[in-house]
Amino acid sequence: MHELSVCQALIREVEALAREHEARLVEQIVVRLGPLSGVEAHLLQQAYPLACAGTVAESAELVVEAVPIRVECKSCGAETEAKANRLLCGECGDWRTRLVGGDEMVLASVSMMTGTEH
Amino acid sequence: MCDTCGCNVTHGNAHLVQAGGKLEKTEQGRESLTVLKNLLSENDHQAGHNREHFDRRGILAVNLMSSPGAGKTALLESTIDALNGEYKVAVIEGDLETENDAERIRKRGVEAIQISTGSACHLDAHMVHDALHHMDLNGLDIVFIENVGNLVCPASFDLGQHRNITLLSVPEGDDKPAKYPVMFRAADLVLLTKADLLPVLDDFQPQRAERYLRELANDAPVLHTSVRSGAGVEQWLAWLGTELTAQRQRLAQGETARPAVQPEGATLHAGEHGGHHHPHHHLHHHD
Numbered sequence: 001m002h003e004l005s006v007c008q009a010l011i012r013e014v015e016a017l018a019r020e021h022e023a024r025l026v027e028q029i030v031v032r033l034g035p036l037s038g039v040e041a042h043l044l045q046q047a048y049p050l051a052c053a054g055t056v057a058e059s060a061e062l063v064v065e066a067v068p069i070r071v072e073c074k075s076c077g078a079e080t081e082a083k084a085n086r087l088l089c090g091e092c093g094d095w096r097t098r099l100v101g102g103d104e105m106v107l108a109s110v111s112m113m114t115g116t117e118h
Numbered sequence: 119m120c121d122t123c124g125c126n127v128t129h130g131n132a133h134l135v136q137a138g139g140k141l142e143k144t145e146q147g148r149e150s151l152t153v154l155k156n157l158l159s160e161n162d163h164q165a166g167h168n169r170e171h172f173d174r175r176g177i178l179a180v181n182l183m184s185s186p187g188a189g190k191t192a193l194l195e196s197t198i199d200a201l202n203g204e205y206k207v208a209v210i211e212g213d214l215e216t217e218n219d220a221e222r223i224r225k226r227g228v229e230a231i232q233i234s235t236g237s238a239c240h241l242d243a244h245m246v247h248d249a250l251h252h253m254d255l256n257g258l259d260i261v262f263i264e265n266v267g268n269l270v271c272p273a274s275f276d277l278g279q280h281r282n283i284t285l286l287s288v289p290e291g292d293d294k295p296a297k298y299p300v301m302f303r304a305a306d307l308v309l310l311t312k313a314d315l316l317p318v319l320d321d322f323q324p325q326r327a328e329r330y331l332r333e334l335a336n337d338a339p340v341l342h343t344s345v346r347s348g349a350g351v352e353q354w355l356a357w358l359g360t361e362l363t364a365q366r367q368r369l370a371q372g373e374t375a376r377p378a379v380q381p382e383g384a385t386l387h388a389g390e391h392g393g394h395h396h397p398h399h400h401l402h403h404h405d
Contacts, residue, residue: 111151
């Protein structure tokens with residue numbers, strides 16, 4: 001439900017970057033999302049056309065890269081993949097772990113066209 | 119700042135910043151820009167500002183999150199009564215519509231500001247900031263922010279609070295932490311509310327709820343409370359007292375605190391406001 005808010009924030013960010021780089025058109029936006037960010041990739045994709053309409057990013061492709069959940073065990077030190085609701089160490093099973101990846105909600109890169117049109 | 123200093127490079131994104139640098143010109147007139155910025159950085163910036171408002175006045179800000187009807191407002195009502203003026207508190211209420219909750223709080227003699235979010239399913243830092251400008255923060259000890267009843271969206275937005283409390287009411291079922299991991303991972307304290315119903319709703323097993331919470335690698339304490347019977351209220355007030363003291367001690371050393379787990383954005387920007395670069399560990403331990 002809050003994906004529209006997130007998408008609007010994303011577009012504001014992209015618009016600012018486009019202004020800064022004097023871009024006339026944004027071609028592609030790459031976002032990296034982890035399952036523990038609280039944002040759903042497909043809902044973000046659905047909200048995107050609403051958020052980008054009428055902006056410099058109107059025709060841009062939104063690419064969402066999924067980031068896996070990884071935890072580092074505080075007991076045995078192993079770094080393993082985990083599920084969103086079972087952040088246990090994949091080696092020793094201890095629950096005392098630290099999340100090292102999977103909560104990202106990051107604007108990774110923006111491709112844009114600058115200069116004048118030919 | 120954090121966008122350029124490289125402190126936001128993690129295992130997950132490191133490959134994006136290697137070779138080629140920040141900006142890569144691919145062909146004539148086409149630029150590919152590596153950004154690595156949290157999508158909610160605007161919100162997080164505002165949240166940092168809100169935290170400064172609280173910190174400057176020695177206030178502890180607590181964010182209450184739960185499903186609708188888990189008893190957030192009832193908890194606040196009984197908290198205000200039980201505190202009996204020991205701390206000066208104020209409440210920010212978030213709901214889609216109505217002033218009902220703020221009115222309930224005001225009847226207890228405490229200032230309450232209602233934020234009507236319209237259709238928004240969560241509070242954000244800008245809404246809280248607007249509310250702060252309608253409040254007299256001077257002399258306050260604790261500000262409670264009662265978030266919109268929702269176990270999903272509120273967990274993604276930093277408001278400037280120091281601690282997150284998630285309420286789980288017994289009628290909701292003991293597997294909520296497994297179903298809503300983002301929310302329960304964010305809790306610094308879990309209150310098992312309506313605990314007086316445990317004998318009737320005996321399929322709710324508190325140990326199971328707690329096990330699901332631990333499986334989220336969260337060592338937050340779990341308190342059983344009932345505003346009807348008064349059970350657990352004393353421990354809850356003790357927790358608040360400990361947190362307030364800890365907040366004042368931190369401020370005396372020029373530090374602040376964030377909830378133990380914050381959305382990525384808040385940690386990316388942790389260095390901006392002179393606070394710690396890492397979330398503080400709990401000052402309380404679960405046994």
